[in-house]
Amino acid sequence: MLNQRFALRHPRPSRRVAMQIGALGLLGLGTNHITGLRALAAENASPVPTVKPKGVIYIFLSGGLGQHDSFDPKPDAPENIRGEFKPIATCTPGIRICEHLPRLAERSDRWALVRSLTHPYNEHSLGHHVMLTGRTPAPSGFDGNRPKPTDFPSIASVVTGLFAPRNNLPPAAVLPEKLVHVTGRTIPGQFAGEMGPRVDPWFIEASNYRDASYVHGAFPEYGFQRADGKATPPNYRFEAPRLELGHDMLPDRIDSRTRLLSSLDRQLRALDGAGSAGAFDRARQSAVSMLLDGRVHRALDVHAAPAKVQERYGRNSFGWSLLMARQLIEAGVRMVQVNLGNDEAWDTHEAAFRNLKEFLFPPTDRAVSALLDDLHDRGLLDDVLIVMAGEFGRTPRVFTEPSLKSKLPGRDHWGAVQSVFFAGGGVKGGTVVGASDKIGAYPSVDPQTSENMAATIYQALGLPKTIAWKDALDRPHHVYHGEPIRGLC
Numbered sequence: 491m492l493n494q495r496f497a498l499r500h501p502r503p504s505r506r507v508a509m510q511i512g513a514l515g516l517l518g519l520g521t522n523h524i525t526g527l528r529a530l531a532a533e534n535a536s537p538v539p540t541v542k543p544k545g546v547i548y549i550f551l552s553g554g555l556g557q558h559d560s561f562d563p564k565p566d567a568p569e570n571i572r573g574e575f576k577p578i579a580t581c582t583p584g585i586r587i588c589e590h591l592p593r594l595a596e597r598s599d600r601w602a603l604v605r606s607l608t609h610p611y612n613e614h615s616l617g618h619h620v621m622l623t624g625r626t627p628a629p630s631g632f633d634g635n636r637p638k639p640t641d642f643p644s645i646a647s648v649v650t651g652l653f654a655p656r657n658n659l660p661p662a663a664v665l666p667e668k669l670v671h672v673t674g675r676t677i678p679g680q681f682a683g684e685m686g687p688r689v690d691p692w693f694i695e696a697s698n699y700r701d702a703s704y705v706h707g708a709f710p711e712y713g714f715q716r717a718d719g720k721a722t723p724p725n726y727r728f729e730a731p732r733l734e735l736g737h738d739m740l741p742d743r744i745d746s747r748t749r750l751l752s753s754l755d756r757q758l759r760a761l762d763g764a765g766s767a768g769a770f771d772r773a774r775q776s777a778v779s780m781l782l783d784g785r786v787h788r789a790l791d792v793h794a795a796p797a798k799v800q801e802r803y804g805r806n807s808f809g810w811s812l813l814m815a816r817q818l819i820e821a822g823v824r825m826v827q828v829n830l831g832n833d834e835a836w837d838t839h840e841a842a843f844r845n846l847k848e849f850l851f852p853p854t855d856r857a858v859s860a861l862l863d864d865l866h867d868r869g870l871l872d873d874v875l876i877v878m879a880g881e882f883g884r885t886p887r888v889f890t891e892p893s894l895k896s897k898l899p900g901r902d903h904w905g906a907v908q909s910v911f912f913a914g915g916g917v918k919g920g921t922v923v924g925a926s927d928k929i930g931a932y933p934s935v936d937p938q939t940s941e942n943m944a945a946t947i948y949q950a951l952g953l954p955k956t957i958a959w960k961d962a963l964d965r966p967h968h969v970y971h972g973e974p975i976r977g978l979c
Contacts, residue, residue: 544915546874547815548826549828550622552831553837557883558573562603562926569888573901581920585920590847590852594859601917602912604938606924606933607908607942608908609621610906614903632678636678639687644691647681648948652957657785662692669829804860808830858911878911883906885901886931889902907931907932917979923938924937941972
């Protein structure tokens with residue numbers, strides 16, 4: 491069986507990097523595009539065996555979705571366990587979910603649940619790392635306050651390293667922004683880690699509201715009331731990145747600029763050999779191609795979609811993010827990670843039931859249901875796997891946190907069990923895998939791990955179980971660390 495491997499190298503000297511950055515400036519590309527170009531320039535990526543193109547959309551609910559209050563209600567448990575919400579029937583007999591997810595309940599024949607995913611961490615950074623990388627152990631030297639090069643690679647980075655770009659687009663993208671805490675702490679687990687920064691996924695910064703003292707994430711436009719008392723302002727903006735040429739960079743001037751860049755190529759060859767210069771040349775050509783490719787522009791321009799389509803998804807960052815994800819998959823991106831809620835928006839320590847009911851569930855229920863319908867109507871649902879999870883679940887007990895200003899109850903962090911949503915990609919609708927115990931505290935049937943979830947994603951993309959990548963010391967690293975979840979497909 492073919493064993494595909496990805497060879498990585500350490501970064502080159504800073505002089506060459508400086509010349510590359512200058513070259514990007516000649517093309518009218520800012521340094522904010524370098525990460526994307528690194529992904530496009532993964533020149534050592536080996537194509538996987540020829541199979542029918544597959545795609546994955548990973549919806550990540552940063553902060554942690556409560557299993558009791560969403561997909562694993564416990565109506566027979568005591569009040570301080572079951573919470574305020576009532577379960578409703580879905581279109582699948584025997585499956586009930588939260589009353590505030592009515593659209594998804596109507597579509598249960600298109601999705602499945604894993605109610606028994608477990609890991610040992612109750613802390614945000616480790617939880618993020620586990621669920622974004624598909625690796626349960628903490629890597630050596632892990633620092634919850636910042637990403638490190640010794641972190642395990644994110645699933646999106648593995649996809650970037652193993653697939654070649656397609657249609658002028660990198661293999662994996664993350665939108666609408668990086669996961670950044672209000673304190674300014676960048677959450678580890680999102681990046682390539684030990685695979686090297688050249689295979690970081692393409693981060694599409696579309697949620698562009700920023701304040702000098704506060705970072706707002708992908709919350710609904712009408713505002714999400716946070717524990718610190720601040721709310722997302724109503725004029726919060728969602729804007730796709732602009733891949734336009736500068737005002738002086740009309741298409742008829744591209745040739746002269748690229749001829750000028752050829753002189754940089756010659757200097758690069760003199761500095762460190764034709765191989766490195768050739769890699770940069772391919773990156774530069776990819777950048778030009780992205781700028782001039784109308785398909786790329788259309789994939790990113792969600793506001794150009796018909797008004798009815800935007801309304802179906804929701805005219806907010808939740809809806810536009812999932813619409814963009816669908817357009818990117820259709821344009822050729824293999825995997826799109828959608829961060830629905832930055833700054834741990836789903837971290838419902840307080841006012842959990844109000845915030846879920848009024849602010850978080852409505853746009854999620856609407857947007858995910860629209861995505862299911864859209865993919866189905868386009869004949870893509872069988873080929874695109876949708877996964878929705880957070881970094882952990884929530885505690886069985888409902889409580890009021892004395893240290894917080896609000897006296898409205900919520901739930902704490904709970905890695906021991908969470909519910910994960912799957913749809914498309916061959917998943918059998920109306921299926922439930924595993925179960926939690928009677929109070930939703932621990933798996934009682936068929937426990938699953940993040941390794942199993944990641945293996946399910948890799949399998950959906952057509953990656954063979956023997957696939958590996960090589961580090962700078964020529965050591966192989968397996969991609970699969972678990973088995974795909976049985977019973978989903």
